[in-house]
Amino acid sequence: MKRVIKYIIFALIAVLFIGTFVFLFKNSRPEKEQYQELEATVGNVSRTTVITGKIEPRNEVNVKPQINGIIAELYKEAGQQVKEGEVIAKLRVIPDMNSLSSAQSRVRLAEINLKQAKTNYDREKALWDKHLVSDEEYDQVLQTYNQAVEEKNAAQESLEVIRDGVSKSNATGSSTLVRSTITGLILDIPVKVGNSVIQANTMNDGTTVATVANMSDLIFDGNIDETEVGSLKEGMPMKISIGALADYSTEAALEYISPKAVENNGANQFELKAAVKTDSDRMIRSGYSANAELVLERADSVLVIPESALEFEGDDTFVYLKGEEGGFEKVPVKTGLSDGINIQITEGLSEGDIVRGPRIITDKKGGPKK
Numbered sequence: 001m002k003r004v005i006k007y008i009i010f011a012l013i014a015v016l017f018i019g020t021f022v023f024l025f026k027n028s029r030p031e032k033e034q035y036q037e038l039e040a041t042v043g044n045v046s047r048t049t050v051i052t053g054k055i056e057p058r059n060e061v062n063v064k065p066q067i068n069g070i071i072a073e074l075y076k077e078a079g080q081q082v083k084e085g086e087v088i089a090k091l092r093v094i095p096d097m098n099s100l101s102s103a104q105s106r107v108r109l110a111e112i113n114l115k116q117a118k119t120n121y122d123r124e125k126a127l128w129d130k131h132l133v134s135d136e137e138y139d140q141v142l143q144t145y146n147q148a149v150e151e152k153n154a155a156q157e158s159l160e161v162i163r164d165g166v167s168k169s170n171a172t173g174s175s176t177l178v179r180s181t182i183t184g185l186i187l188d189i190p191v192k193v194g195n196s197v198i199q200a201n202t203m204n205d206g207t208t209v210a211t212v213a214n215m216s217d218l219i220f221d222g223n224i225d226e227t228e229v230g231s232l233k234e235g236m237p238m239k240i241s242i243g244a245l246a247d248y249s250t251e252a253a254l255e256y257i258s259p260k261a262v263e264n265n266g267a268n269q270f271e272l273k274a275a276v277k278t279d280s281d282r283m284i285r286s287g288y289s290a291n292a293e294l295v296l297e298r299a300d301s302v303l304v305i306p307e308s309a310l311e312f313e314g315d316d317t318f319v320y321l322k323g324e325e326g327g328f329e330k331v332p333v334k335t336g337l338s339d340g341i342n343i344q345i346t347e348g349l350s351e352g353d354i355v356r357g358p359r360i361i362t363d364k365k366g367g368p369k370k
Contacts, residue, residue, distance in 0.1 A: 036357030037322065040305045040349045045337045046298040053222025055242065055276065055288040057213035061182050064206040066175040068198045069093045071191050076210065078188050082180045088189070088210050089178040091197065095162050103159040110152040117148035184214040187286055218276040218284060220252050220292050223262070223269040231296040232257055238274050239293040242284070252276045252292065299337045299344055307343040309355045310335070319349070320356035328356045 069091035076088045124141040127133045161175065180186075188211040191197060200206030220240055224232070238252040252274035261268040274292065278284065309319050310333075317335055320328035333348030349355070 034360040035320075035328075036360060037354050038306050038309050038357040040303055040345065040351055040353040040355065042301055042351055043304045043342065044298070044300045045302060045304055045339050045342055045344050047296045047337055047339060049224070049228050049294055049296055051222040051224050051272070051292040051294060053220055053290055053292060055218055055240075055284055055286065055290050056221050057184075057187075057215055057286055058217045058219050058275075059182065059184075060187070060211060060213040060286070061184075062208040063088060063178060063180055063210045063212060064208055065091060065178050065197050065199050067091065067093060069176065069196070071193050071195045071197060071209075072176075074189065074191075074193055076186055076189065078186050080186050082184065082186055082210075082212060084180055084183045086180050087177045088180055088186070089191070091176045091178065093163065093176060094196070099162050100159075103155070103162045106155040107152075107159050110148070110155040114148040114152045117145040121145040178209045180210070180212050182212055182214065184212045187211045187213055213286060215284070215286070216278055216280075218278055219255075220274045220276055220290055221271070222290075222292055223264060223271055226261060226268040226270065228296060229257065229270045229272075232272070232294075236294065240274075240276055240290050241293070242288050242290045244285075244288055245282070248282060250277050250279065254294070297337055302336065303345045303349060303351060304342040305345055305349065305355060306357060307338055307341060309357050310343065321349070322354040322356065 071089055072092040073090040074088070075090070076082055076086075082088065121141050121144075124133060124138055128135075128138040189209065190211075191207065191209055195207075197207035197209060198204065220238070232254065234254055234257065236254045238254060239249055240252050241249045254272060254274045256271075256273040258271040261270050263269075276284075305319070311318050311320070311330075316332060318330055318332045321331040323329050331348055334346045336344030336346045338344070
């Protein structure tokens with residue numbers, strides 16, 4: 001009995017040993033290589049680039065005051081529409097003391113001259129009525145008097161403009177009223193009631209009271225790398241995607257390519273601008289970040305294969321073409337345009353040919369890895 005048990009134990013050990021050996025031998029054998037089979041088909045290939053930029057109005061105007069002063073009233077807010085000539089703000093004048101003093105002196109001098117001209121005119125008029133002076137002498141005195149009247153009025157208007165910002169004879173053209181110079185949307189009003197503002201002059205740019213732009217005429221402004229700018233032409237179509245509007249895209253037409261490069265992060269880039277097609281039902285805000293997709297090259301109805309099927313050896317390009325007996329033969333090919341996934345084949349293959357693709361990686365159970 002003990003001998004039988006002993007034989008059984010030996011048999012189990014032998015079976016375990018043989019099974020382990022067979023298992024290890026089977027797993028140590030190299031797996032048979034399997035490859036994807038890809039078909040050469042007729043399709044379209046295009047090379048595109050994506051340009052990062054922003055949406056801006058073509059014409060953005062800074063509205064500035066015509067005189068120095070303090071903001072007394074604001075009639076508009078950012079986001080409101082405004083028409084050309086419409087009042088945005090009203091100023092309280094802060095007159096320049098030197099200018100004010102000169103204007104007051106001019107008025108006093110004009111009054112003195114007018115008083116003297118009036119005296120001369122009255123005297124000459126009395127003599128002329130009695131036919132004691134000629135018409136020519138009378139006309140000269142009358143002209144001098146009229147000129148004195150005009151000078152007095154001009155001096156008074158100048159004083160009123162400097163002191164009050166408006167004259168009685170031209171109240172509608174008051175320089176205390178800041179008016180929009182274009183019709184459009186108010187993008188920003190950077191001042192508040194009580195802020196001091198100054199007019200533009202040779203020493204400074206002046207204070208911006210409001211920024212106004214026509215938001216129905218927008219452009220895309222971006223930069224493109226120098227390696228791609230050579231493929232661009234004015235008028236090329238672009239597809240604009242706006243990051244803030246995930247479900248919205250629009251079209252644009254390239255209209256400007258800068259003739260001079262600018263350095264950006266160590267790379268030479270060229271500025272470009274494109275006219276954006278606007279949608280009246282969609283509010284597009286100034287400064288939106290946007291991407292422009294631009295087709296640099298395109299080939300339609302050409303023979304294409306997945307680019308992963310290509311093999312390279314030095315300067316030569318080839319594929320493995322499946323033969324009638326199922327094997328693969330190394331065949332040289334010539335390539336054309338690529339979109340990064342598919343590539344054009346100009347020589348070496350025909351439509352319907354099967355080529356070897358990437359290797360299929362399988363797990364230990366014999367199925368493809370996921």
